[in-house]
Amino acid sequence: MLFNIVASDSEKLYEKENPTYDEIIRFIKDQMNIVSPLLTYIDDDGKSYYVNCTNDTNEIRKRLSIIKKVNLYITLQSWTCAFCTYEENTEEKCEVCGQMKK
Numbered sequence: 437m438l439f440n441i442v443a444s445d446s447e448k449l450y451e452k453e454n455p456t457y458d459e460i461i462r463f464i465k466d467q468m469n470i471v472s473p474l475l476t477y478i479d480d481d482g483k484s485y486y487v488n489c490t491n492d493t494n495e496i497r498k499r500l501s502i503i504k505k506v507n508l509y510i511t512l513q514s515w516t517c518a519f520c521t522y523e524e525n526t527e528e529k530c531e532v533c534g535q536m537k538k
């Protein structure tokens with residue numbers, strides 16, 4: 437199956453017959469340099485589903501056995517710095533004070 441991995445500013449194609457969730461996440465980290473991706477699948481009716489495990493990717497594959505390409509959308513998970521309380525961090529270091537994510 438062909439996955440089109442869509443981030444806010446880029447897209448990458450990932451093709452593998454039966455990928456595990458961990459393989460998809462590893463691809464995103466290695467190829468797109470995104471640390472903590474949260475994956476979402478949006479069906480033809482516009483309903484969103486979070487993709488959190490291999491069972492989710494298998495379920496998508498079953499539903500779309502005829503379709504060969506699936507779009508997975510990445511939402512960056514933000515975290516709050518315990519030191520300066522900045523709330524919109526998406527990298528491992530705080531964007532304001534430089535403290536590491538705990």
